[in-house]
Amino acid sequence: MKQVIILFSVMIMMMITLLPCKLSAQTNSAIEDFFVGKWDIVVQGLTNYDINLSVDIKKIEGEIKGEISMPSFGVTGVELQGITIADSTLAVNTGAIGFDMPLILTKKDEKTLTGSLMGFPFESVRSDQK
Template identity: 35%
Template sequence: MKKLTAILTVFFFMLLSFNSYAQTENKPDYFVGKWDVTVIGTPQGDAVMKVDLKRNEGKLTGTILTQSGSEPAAISKIEETDGSVKLYFTASGYDVFLLLQKKDDDHVTGNLLEMFDAKGVRVKAEDTKS
């Protein structure tokens, strides 16, 4: 009887661990992908930028292409929380940050330097075909 109880206990914990592993693996990585972001009301007018985020070895990385730049700016640091990311990069010689917060499945809101509102939309695969 003790062997049966021990086997059932081990079996129960194995099922429990498989269930929790399956749930963590299926969680989508919301911010990974390409985003069209508009920063509203800067001194030069509304600024449009392309944000491209990737997950490499568990770490979020990416680039930002601003209207004024011909080359994408590397994101030097990213702070992640469950529903937002803060992207640090250099634009026009200044170190700046862009906060993006999840609004719905394909939209983000946020701000640049906590001074200018930002809004963005996910670029879908069919949006990139021309």
């Protein structure tokens, strides 16, 4: 009987220890899934022009990958490097036009992003219907 009590106690301690890990993984997966898709972005307020961007985020074998295109600069399909997701924010540095440009995307609601490119703010809606 003593062995059963010890075994039961160990099982309860394992459940208490592992349950938060499972919940955290589910939450992170849900926010990753939100970012997956195509997003059209217009960065306004620059001195001489607006920047049009297209960002395509994919989840391949559980890993977040992405590409950025900047049609006004003749740049298409540049792979995003160093994607990080924390809370409701995706951050990446992209070298789409020859130098690092920090791109920050933050979930506003289920169909809208806010963010910044090199410190210039923008708001974006999903261009594909998920």
